[in-house]
Amino acid sequence: MWDIVKLIFPYAIAYTVPILVTSLGGLYSERSGVVNIGLEGLMVFGMFAGAYIVFLLQTVAPGLSIWLGLLVGMLGGGLFALLHAFASITLNANQVISGTAINMIAGALTLYIARTLTGSGNIQVIRGLPRVDIPILSKIPILGPLLFSSTYASTWVVLGILLLSWFILYKTAFGLRLRACGEHPYAAASAGINVYRMRYIAVVISGMLAGLGGVIILVTYSGEFNGSVAGLGFLALAALIFGQWKPLGILGATFFFGFMTTMANISQVIPELSIIPPVVLKVFPYVMTLIALVIFSKSSQAPKAAGQPFDLGKK
């Protein structure tokens, strides 16, 4: 059993990290009052931007190209999120429709550009991030092999973002203002907060983090861009809800979902795992999220103003 756990853990973590960072992106957006079901599309777009940079530079500067790819993917996701921000904040458009459009545009547009640039819809990455053992820490019994062996550097970056996000949202004036915009935007506005600006910042951050999540998939376990992230953006959305719009809740939810999915993915290789049919493991996150929504329907922690357009002229 221990051997299996030890084997699964690095995979589960690698799978969890992109979902975690994307879900954190969704956290910023929804906490500011903008529903973002476009996370999937933002991931795809970031992944594409990153993949293209890696593709261009990987023969010239293999190590550097990966990190540049992560950076550019982040910027690409942030830029693309401006489309959603413009529609839902400036134009008061329906945020769900805009988010759906983001998902569809990303899937189609990136393939369109990729086919023009590389001839095929796919972009290959020759060598991704290396897995490394953390010196000393990886020698700790139990925890060492689970958490500190064969890890990706990106995992630690994302954990840093998690801590930073918690700090920003709960310990800084900026975070307080951002949350106020998602709960009582008109009260926030009357206290002198520029709700439009806060929401723009939040949506762009959500795009940057989702974009980063997309590139992390590329440079860790996938190695190829093909115009899709196979629903991980929606899994991130589910984790955001299941984690009740809180950073630590999201960490728990994404890891839980990531672990389940990893078990399902490798259950064909390891017969001990096939006691539970993989379909049960795969649908589990979504069913759990529905159940959580029912249980918390009376006491939901969802931002009160999420999804509602803010229009100072109307009040």
Added chain:
Amino acid sequence: MNKKNSVLVRSLLATGLGLVAGAIMMLFIGANPFEGYFYLVKGAFMSVERTFNVVGTGTALVLTGLSVAFAFKTGLFNIGAAGQMLIGGLCASTVGLLVPLPRIALLPTMFIAAALGGGLWGAVPGVLKAKFNVHEVVATIMMNWIAYWIAFYYIPTFIKAEFMTTESALLPAKASLKIPWLTELTNGSYINLGIIIAIAMVILIKFILDKTTLGYELKAVGYNRDAAQYAGIKVNKNIILSMVIAGALAGLAGFVYYCGYSQNMQIGKLPSLGFDGIAVALLGASSPWGVLAAAMFFGLLHSAKGFMNAITGIPPQISDTIIAIIIYFTATSLFIERLIKKVIARRKEKAKDAKGGED
């Protein structure tokens, strides 16, 4: 401008902007947009086969569009048409492959199975919304992915093809919506019995919405939930019913797509037609005949993209991009329309001023 006109203007505006964006994208890769659109239209209508392919490709879109539009009327946003369609297709295909019935009984059974499966998939978010106030957008998204994974494991286990584990077995001719003489008459086009189902549903939904108490109640709930409740309309019942009907329509889309357009199902794909249905409903302004027209337009974009690609080298994804951009513009069209009205009003004022100056 009256309301009907203004809706039409908004749809045309969004379409126009989408086509302009498509033209810019063609320019961006160094292609000639006039040529691109010329071959898109030519690819749609240059032969009998291709003309009917437009209809065949648009058929399932009529039903997913109708599904989204119907839920809209009750104030509900069904973005779960993709999942409902997948389950409908799964039910119909299972019946078609495994139940030994003659064609005359088999097709109606498949029809019912698809409607029931889709209806069930719509009922869950409906009940969650009515009883627990769970937002239907989130619930339908979750149901989409539950359907995706069920299909992923169901197809290889129960209805797999002989040599491929990633797709279902081909339907026998008696379980297919294709009509041999019609296929032959149209030189092998995709058109099939599904279009009859789609048009029948357009008429039925139009009738339900305009001529029945049920339709009246559903619309009342959509306009103002509290007022409807106050007037004695059972709001919860109507919410559930609306989602069941929307789900059943999307389930039928699965029937006509997987058993008519294609003859089997593949795993690992959430049908994009479910999301295109949102565009169809928005562009058709949620009216059944509008949905039919919008679906045929998208059918054109989809069915001719291969031909355009072969001639001009413009990637076929241009069609999907145009559709996606049209959705984006329909979401924002209210604002754009306001902007245009403002500009017109300002021009009129200026013209007036100029006149006033002459006097």
